[in-house]
Amino acid sequence: MGTVIQFPQRTKKNDGHPEPAIGAPQVSNLRPGKNRLTFLLKTGQALALAVAVCFSLGATDAGKRYLDLNHRLMCTCGCAEILGECNHVGCPNSTEELNLLSAGITSNDTDDKIFDTFAAKYGATVLAAPPASGFNLVAWIAPFAVFAAALLGTILLVRHWSVGNSGMATQAADPEMDALRDRIRRETGEEGGY
């Protein structure tokens, strides 16, 4: 017979403040701004945790895993197709690769180990996307870094323009150019679109 382990009862932490009476409105001892900040932080943590859990969960059954992995590998016969989509009957490579993948899944190898086995046997080009390590990390980071930098740069630029705008706009506006543009619109029957 197993031993029953008694978990200690969770006790309410009393920091010296009197507990409110039942039915009385709960009054927070925190300032409203700090309260909101705490709530936002906790929500953020919960969301981050949920996303992390979502991304870290692996495939639950072998069939799905097989399908998932064969779409992350390339057929090496030269057809440049994803392994799971190579449709050449009698393809010299895809059957062998698929068998290797099945063996890896059957022996419960991790995804990384399967990819390492493939890369060792067929070269790094067998992976449909480069692993996020070493120099290849640049491949993954650069697009988002460029996007973030461009976005930030644009926002800062627009804010810079809008701060000193009122003076600049009137100085830079050229009535002659405005008149010319209006004339072009009239002559071409265009309203300038949008």
Next chain:
Amino acid sequence: MATFGSFALLIALALAAYNLLAGALALRVLATGQSFPISPERLADTARRAGIAGFVAITAAAFALIWSVFTNDFSIAYILEHSNRALPGPYKFSALWSGQEGSLLLWAWLLATYGFVLRLTHKTDVKLYAYAGTILASIQVFFLLILNFAAPPFALFRGAIPEDGNGLNPLLQYPEMVIHPPMLYLGYVGFAVPFCFGLGALMMRYPGEKWIKTTRVWTMVTWLFLTCGIFLGMHWAYAVLGWGGYWGWDPVENASFMPWLTGTAFLHSVMMQEKKGMMKGWNVWLVFSTFLLTMLGTLLTRAGLVSSVHAFAQSSIGTWFVVFMGLVLAVCIFTYVLQRDHLRAEHNIESLVSRESSFLFNNLVLLVACFVILWGTLFPVISEYVVGNKVTMGAPWYNRVAVPIGLFLVLLTGVGPLLPWRSTSMRSIRRNFVAPVIALWVTVIACLAAGVNPMKDNQFDNGNFYALVAFAVCAAVLTAIVSEFIRGGLVISRQTGKNLFAAMYLLTRRNTRRYGGYLIHIGVVIVVIGLAGSAFNSSKESEMTLHDRLTIGPYTLEQVGATQDDNANYGSEWAILDVYKDGQKKFQMLPEKRVYHSTNQPQTMVAIHSLPWWDLYVIYEGTNPSTGQPIIKAIINPLVGWIWFGVAFIVFGTAIALVPSITPSTASLRVTAVRTVPTEPVLHGGD
């Protein structure tokens, strides 16, 4: 015919060189006011006429090559390599672009054709067109130099001439392949024209934005060709390659997509220059970049820099392209630096939340998308150069990196038109965004209820998640655009007493550019819905003996026979499949496999049964070598038809946008009327 063709190409080169030199000299004399024995106007006109004559010469060369294909002149090495006697007539035309030399001749011929139109319409603005024509001649000289000295299409075969040719690549023997490459080339080559106008206008410090209007029309036509070319290519890949998809992020596909993205950015930002005198330098660089990307695309696919499944013609002309692109870039930078004060903006953006900002962000996202695709295309080369290892940048990488950026772009498509010019208020945001936000959340709930679950089987599903986001964003964007139509239609309806649909028609005619643009956006949304459908693909593969059955989705396929045929060009075998739904036979499908005699290469001819909600896509993969039984793969591809329907919408919208709006007098009536109806605050600042 080989001698005639070669001679025509030499004459074309001489004429293009004269066009360039005489044109440049005339413009120089005009600009500096120096004295010259011949009047610069006359000199410029002779240059223009030389350009027109050059078109005739290149046309003669193209005709010579096509004639040689049709007469099976295998003494020409190119014809021997890319055609054979049994090749059907329409595919003989395809031989023109199936190889390196022929496709370059097509480039040169299309460029000369665009140049011909440009030079004939020179009276629109003689000086600007003279600049543009001269710059265009420099591009023609480059291509004609290659055609005459590096990749001559009329080179003779050395040795005993074989009885028959090697035949055309089987992948090109499909009806769409007679249209797709010329369409794509029309798009590629066409971007040379806005480039010439942009560079010419900058060189001559063209006053005002009239050049932008001229360029916009050329760019829209070119953009339309490129769009059609890209989607025809997608459809060809779907129907011929037989893997069930239509876009594989192949370098050749990417090469066509990159100039499309920068061209799209230009078509949007150009409105800022016309309307507000902003983004002048930006627009000039967008035009330059788009042209350079078309050259880069040609380099990527023709010089063998990156490997591709459908780079049909490769050779070592890469150095020519690199040198030419370097020269073009140097000229662009030099001209920009010299004339940058001419590009000073007349206004600045006043608020982060305004239509001007939305244009800026739209351009930003388009350019980032272009960078991402360029990065993905070139990273294998970079990786090999830096660490000595070549890597594959396949669909999984693009799906993770490019799809979120694409969805953000679609979102901006809906947000932009809802923001007024200059600045906006919270009240205005609330009013304009209520309906789209409701549509977004209703779609999310409807999708979740219909089983689109990003947490399918307790695991995060990338495809489902992106599909859910795509459907929701598309619903919001569609609501935003439709509400814009309705809002404008109601104003017109109140003014004129017409019913809402008639009012919306009138509204579109009064500002074809704006509402044509909205129709294009609707087309894009429909395409995105179609693309999102791929998250729900399902497939089954089976070896099928007689009367074997394969069930997929609501369909059951029964193999009722297999047959063979043979003709002079290819031998084929196909499976005969009866398709049952709800226990009743509905139709028959005949997926086919061909083997071409001249090349001994196989080719898949997929059987597709299209419905609005899905395609039943059946591939005859051939026979199992050990059992001799046919192997059938069936795929249910949801919403694929929406992609092709969306493209039709885009074409329709572009055609509308190209049609001039109704008369200015009527337009002024509209302006007056809008002023008297204060119920349209969203249009504040001008529409």
